[in-house]
Amino acid sequence: MQLTVFIMAGGSGERFWPLSTREKPKQLLKLVDKERSLIRMTVDRVLPIVPAERIFIGTNAIQAKGIAEELPMLPIENIIIEPQFKDTAAAIGFGSVVIGEKYPDATMVVLASDHLIKNEENFCKRILTAAEVAEDRGAIVTLGIKPSRPETGYGYLETEECYIGEPTPVVRFWEKPNLQRAESYVASGRYLWNSGMFIFNIATMNQAFETYLPKHAALLTQIAKLGDAKRNYSDAKLNDLFSKFEKISIDFGIMEKFHNTMVIPVDFGWNDIGSFPALDEVFEKTEQGSVVQGSRVVEVNSSDNIVLGMSGKVIATLGVSDLVIVDTKDSLLVCSKAEAQNIKKILEQLNK
């Protein structure tokens, strides 16, 4: 089996402003580990089962340089630069074209670049199981996270029955539910969080593109014929072909429709670090229940805050709770945890 990894590293870096920016999005931040960025952690996590030369990154021109610097162990040509963002179906199709040139029989493991996983050994074990299922049964295999709470921020995968580590068909993909539905999903025991990690053989995916997204398939065939030009994100022909892609996600465009989408229920400790409050689950807390990183922080009559001091100054909280406070060299954010999803509204105002 030619096991390969394709790490999707786009992202506009809005949800972690002011730590993150378009040039330095979440996956390039050392948000969890003092030494390693999230993307570096993602690569390190799969190195026990996949050699560096078979790990590929899908990204854009703005972020490519930062990623290359962050991942010196990867061959530079493994950093695949999309000329335009056309959602995940095009991104994965383009990735599979580039990877398929070298590894025509590759089994591709598609991963996000900015998620956190606690039990990395178990993660690798599940990936290998998924790869076998993908090979043996011609399936597209996703990893489904056993839900620990009625989260309304994730999509769900419905199954008939669901046991950790046992591959099972996906009955249906569900969009982000409201709280009531999320509670019923968790109570049923048959629903899993859609982690966005999935595994397939390139031949399986090519076939699926032809069946469900034939226009994508035709464009990908033309891109394959471009030769070296497809490695140059400013190439006019490549851009012209890319501009014709419909913007559609791989979930909606293929996986929900594919006749043989399976899921492996997993419980290796997964966190997509979707916004600042997710750090509550990552870090040890102070006696006051706060997460404190970087600066010297004094808490008086304060609790349950997330304080990230990147400028080294003293930070004092007095009589405040459930806040996110992020102090960088250039910017300061003071935000309620409940509103942390809306940081993009700040950027909209700043960009005016």
Next chain:
Amino acid sequence: MQLTVFIMAGGSGERFWPLSTREKPKQLLKLVDKERSLIRMTVDRVLPIVPAERIFIGTNAIQAKGIAEELPMLPIENIIIEPQFKDTAAAIGFGSVVIGEKYPDATMVVLASDHLIKNEENFCKRILTAAEVAEDRGAIVTLGIKPSRPETGYGYLETEECYIGEPTPVVRFWEKPNLQRAESYVASGRYLWNSGMFIFNIATMNQAFETYLPKHAALLTQIAKLGDAKRNYSDAKLNDLFSKFEKISIDFGIMEKFHNTMVIPVDFGWNDIGSFPALDEVFEKTEQGSVVQGSRVVEVNSSDNIVLGMSGKVIATLGVSDLVIVDTKDSLLVCSKAEAQNIKKILEQLNK
């Protein structure tokens, strides 16, 4: 009449941390006016009625240098440095000894260094009236602020009847009341806020010291005999005498007991800027009801905050209200307005 002004400028600078420090307390901050510190505004305010050579400052060794730099128009010898802090009775007694050498028949106007007054012309008019009353009737004359709300943070002066600008005897001094009492004070129309500004002839005050604080009077007599030594805060004899002062306030030690304490009810717009939330009354507000100074501030779903950005960076608030946010080069404070009185607790922890 030898009208002189004695501005008390001690203060530990705790309530405005991190803007203020022991070396740079509130009165040295340009908190209200971009060009002028509060003490400079205090001096400028009386210059129309008292020449610079008759304006004196009472302070301590730590702050004297900063004050001298801030007030180049004053003769340097007018900055009177107390060797030790022994509360206001000793401070005013010491001030009157130094001032009395040059102006033995002085009428002394005692002012705080860090208050704000809106109608400065009216203020000067009231001071002149008070000085006349002090001269003509041998009274200690205070200025009493017509209360605009049932403030529990101030002491009150009770009168028989009370009309703006009309001198009237003080019936009684009252300590900071609870809300219920404060409400009845305001409703009665006979109670005034104790502003801490008062006016007396030096001879009147000397007599009062002898009657009500005879130990202070005796120490002050000995200090008067020290000659130039009393101008050297590190002089051993001066320190020895100072160490013997009982720590007592002028209000409690003399004014409450004096047989002829009068008050002039005033309404010239007074703000003691006691803590950050007082700035709500000083500055224009944004559409969101926030006070914003210094930095570029972006407010999203936020209101009624006080944001003071001294480091020039972008500050964004998201989903927060009624906070005080102060960002300096070295420190960041995030504090609920309701707890702004407790900033000293932060300093206690920082100094541990």
